[in-house]
Amino acid sequence: MVTELAKPQNKYEEAFRALKHRKPTVAWVELVRESAMDRFESLGFPTVADEEWKYTNLAQVAKEQFLPTDRESKLGAADVARFTFAETTASNVVLLNGIFNAELSNTTALDKVVVLDLFDAIADARYNKLVRSYLARNSNYHDKGLTALNTAFLESGVFVLIPKDVELDAPLQITYIADANQPGAASFPRVLVVSEENSSAKLVENFVSIGSSAYFTNAVVEVVVKHGARLVHSRLQNESANAFHVATTSAELGRGSSYNSTAINLGGKLARHDISVVMDHEGAECWVDGLYVVGENQHSDTHSVIDHQQPYCNSHQLYKGIMDGNGRAVFNGKVLVREGAQKTDALQTNKNLLLSPQARVDTKPQLEIYADDVKCAHGAAVGQLDQDELFYLQARGINPELAKSLLTYGFAEEVIEKIGIESIRAQLDKVVMNQLHTRLETQS
Amino acid sequence: MLEVRNLHAAIDGNEILRGINLTVKKGEVHAIMGPNGSGKSTLAKVIAGHPDYEVTAGEVIFEGRNLLEMAPDERAREGVFMAFQYPIEVPGVSNAQFLRLAYNEKQKHLGLEELDPLEFKDLLKERAKVVEMEASFMTRSVNEGFSGGEKKRNEILQMAVLQPKLAVLDETDSGLDIDALRVVAGGVNQLQSPENAVIVVTHYQRLLNYIVPDFVHVLANGLIAREGGKELALELEEKGYDWIKAEMQSNGTGAPAN
Numbered sequence: 001m002v003t004e005l006a007k008p009q010n011k012y013e014e015a016f017r018a019l020k021h022r023k024p025t026v027a028w029v030e031l032v033r034e035s036a037m038d039r040f041e042s043l044g045f046p047t048v049a050d051e052e053w054k055y056t057n058l059a060q061v062a063k064e065q066f067l068p069t070d071r072e073s074k075l076g077a078a079d080v081a082r083f084t085f086a087e088t089t090a091s092n093v094v095l096l097n098g099i100f101n102a103e104l105s106n107t108t109a110l111d112k113v114v115v116l117d118l119f120d121a122i123a124d125a126r127y128n129k130l131v132r133s134y135l136a137r138n139s140n141y142h143d144k145g146l147t148a149l150n151t152a153f154l155e156s157g158v159f160v161l162i163p164k165d166v167e168l169d170a171p172l173q174i175t176y177i178a179d180a181n182q183p184g185a186a187s188f189p190r191v192l193v194v195s196e197e198n199s200s201a202k203l204v205e206n207f208v209s210i211g212s213s214a215y216f217t218n219a220v221v222e223v224v225v226k227h228g229a230r231l232v233h234s235r236l237q238n239e240s241a242n243a244f245h246v247a248t249t250s251a252e253l254g255r256g257s258s259y260n261s262t263a264i265n266l267g268g269k270l271a272r273h274d275i276s277v278v279m280d281h282e283g284a285e286c287w288v289d290g291l292y293v294v295g296e297n298q299h300s301d302t303h304s305v306i307d308h309q310q311p312y313c314n315s316h317q318l319y320k321g322i323m324d325g326n327g328r329a330v331f332n333g334k335v336l337v338r339e340g341a342q343k344t345d346a347l348q349t350n351k352n353l354l355l356s357p358q359a360r361v362d363t364k365p366q367l368e369i370y371a372d373d374v375k376c377a378h379g380a381a382v383g384q385l386d387q388d389e390l391f392y393l394q395a396r397g398i399n400p401e402l403a404k405s406l407l408t409y410g411f412a413e414e415v416i417e418k419i420g421i422e423s424i425r426a427q428l429d430k431v432v433m434n435q436l437h438t439r440l441e442t443q444s
Numbered sequence: 445m446l447e448v449r450n451l452h453a454a455i456d457g458n459e460i461l462r463g464i465n466l467t468v469k470k471g472e473v474h475a476i477m478g479p480n481g482s483g484k485s486t487l488a489k490v491i492a493g494h495p496d497y498e499v500t501a502g503e504v505i506f507e508g509r510n511l512l513e514m515a516p517d518e519r520a521r522e523g524v525f526m527a528f529q530y531p532i533e534v535p536g537v538s539n540a541q542f543l544r545l546a547y548n549e550k551q552k553h554l555g556l557e558e559l560d561p562l563e564f565k566d567l568l569k570e571r572a573k574v575v576e577m578e579a580s581f582m583t584r585s586v587n588e589g590f591s592g593g594e595k596k597r598n599e600i601l602q603m604a605v606l607q608p609k610l611a612v613l614d615e616t617d618s619g620l621d622i623d624a625l626r627v628v629a630g631g632v633n634q635l636q637s638p639e640n641a642v643i644v645v646t647h648y649q650r651l652l653n654y655i656v657p658d659f660v661h662v663l664a665n666g667l668i669a670r671e672g673g674k675e676l677a678l679e680l681e682e683k684g685y686d687w688i689k690a691e692m693q694s695n696g697t698g699a700p701a702n
Binding site for chain 2: 387389391395398400413414417
């Protein structure tokens with residue numbers, strides 16, 4: 001047993017040594033990587049014995065030993081085009097297997113902001129200090145094995161700086177492409193976004209893949225929204241059916257800032273998204289919404305933590321889930337209202353729709369309140385399609401299968417419509433509709 | 445067009461319809477009236493194929509075919525339409541999308557041409573006039589946030605788009621103010637032709653001032669207690685339903701007293 005456990009870690013150790021040799025960096029980053037590797041070695045991958053991972057089993061990921069690939073990319077602009085949207089064709093940054101790819105990126109509409117390879121930002125005297133103060137600050141690697149693994153393999157990524165008072169018109173897209181033509185590849189994308197005081201921007205993340213082998217994505221995205229800044233963050237996870245996807249989004253909000261996140265989880269064989277928002281200044285507000293859709297042989301897990309540390313902050317959460325086939329989903333939403341965080345207004349809603357008798361969802365809302373003058377509410381619901389609604393559609397000549405997809409789509413739409421970017425919304429409408437159709441057809 | 449013969453239907457084992465006979469011919473307007481619990485809404489739902497109701501005996505023949513063997517969606521595509529007493533909200537699906545889908549499903553079924561969104565928009569604009577509905581209703585989700593009157597108008601709009609052979613209006617007048625009632629009734633009248641038929645299910649005579657029936661059938665205790673022309677509706681308005689119930693008790697067709 002001991003040797004079995006030690007084996008994969010040795011393999012990561014070996015890859016880590018190779019990385020240090022291949023991509024040396026400045027002393028403080030070197031130190032961060034080494035400490036992170038140490039932490040990963042002692043923490044390892046989380047197991048189902050860990051309360052936070054009770055329903056999501058990463059044993060296969062631990063066993064497969066996915067490693068970063070150093071293969072040269074053969075992708076061209078045409079391969080990327082289908083992953084961008086009308087609004088982001090000139091504001092798209094591509095990470096290929098986690099590595100910043102300038103050739104595939106188009107940043108012509110991003111002249112008002114700084115978008116760099118994270119490693120270039122570290123080497124740049126203008127940004128070095130900023131990166132140093134925020135990198136690994138909200139996504140800490142000390143007690144999370146996956147974040148430690150991502151941090152240990154830091155060799156690229158994206159640094160985004162939206163300067164003070166800048167209003168970015170075009171949404172900024174980050175496209176994470178996993179090249180899964182080669183089996184067993186891992187990517188460890190790392191992103192740091194700093195929205196400076198009173199700036200305003202839209203950020204779109206799109207996780208996609210090319211090829212059909214099994215692969216592992218372990219992404220860490222850190223977001224800093226400073227005083228009075230606004231950030232609208234849409235995250236689309238559309239990995240392949242053979243993907244293992246784990247990701248962490250950590251946001252910290254400044255005084256009077258607003259952060260609006262919508263996470264759409266459609267793909268992956270196993271997907272896990274941890275999102276945390278720390279509100280450690282007064283008057284911040286966040287919306288943390290999401291949709292997860294799982295079908296046959298899919299597993300999707302969302303863990304959110306909203307940490308109210310200061311008074312007068314509002315948080316709103318709406319997560320919806322659609323489970324079909326033998327698909328399984330998990331939602332764990334924690335709202336923490338710390339002592340002194342008076343006048344907090346926190347709302348959390350989780351609604352789930354089960355489309356088949358084999359589908360399953362585990363939902364667990366958690367409220368921890370240590371202040372006495374707050375307004376907090378949460379609710380979780382699990383249900384099936386309403387028979388009266390189905391009959392109504394049938395009575396208009398719509399066949400039962402189509403009626404089911406229409407109602408399911410309508411259920412999802414409440415979240416999709418929160419995405420304020422027209423072409424993304426339209427595409428999602430299509431994707432969700434298609435996904436539902438195919439599933440419903442194969443089921444009948 | 446429609447032949448209902450000795451129809452018995454139950455919900456959760458309770459028999460609601462106890463032997464209904466009804467013949468509806470092309471071009472006719474029939475009113476089904478009756479007190480609460482008489483089974484008139486059940487009759488409408490059984491014709492539309494609501495899965496909660498079990499037909500225990502009898503038959504329903506529509507255009508020479510056994511209606512009871514058809515799924516609800518097939519009945520609709522064949523030309524049976526029920527305007528719901530409580531129209532359902534379908535969030536996330538726009539009225540225009542929904543109507544086009546329903547329209548095209550029917551066209552496809554009948555081997556007729558389907559319409560693309562632009563062509564359909566023109567058709568919709570034309571048909572919407574029937575119920576005086578504004579364009580803004582088309583982009584809103586089906587019935588979501590609609591007032592009671594708007595929902596009923598939307599039902600008639602659906603009817604206008606689908607142009608059924610047989611329309612069954614299930615208490616379409618309930619909860620309507622006089623203006624909405626006039627619009628809804630006007631819509632139904634415009635859609636009426638020698639080729640189709642309408643069954644109006646209602647508790648009150650009020651709607652029948654606007655949609656004038658050729659025949660009135662009064663239900664009580666799951667049976668047709670009285671039949672007549674439009675003057676029967678007026679008689680009921682004046683005398684209420686109690687005399688019919690009393691009459692049934694006395695001739696032994698009433699339900700046993702609880």
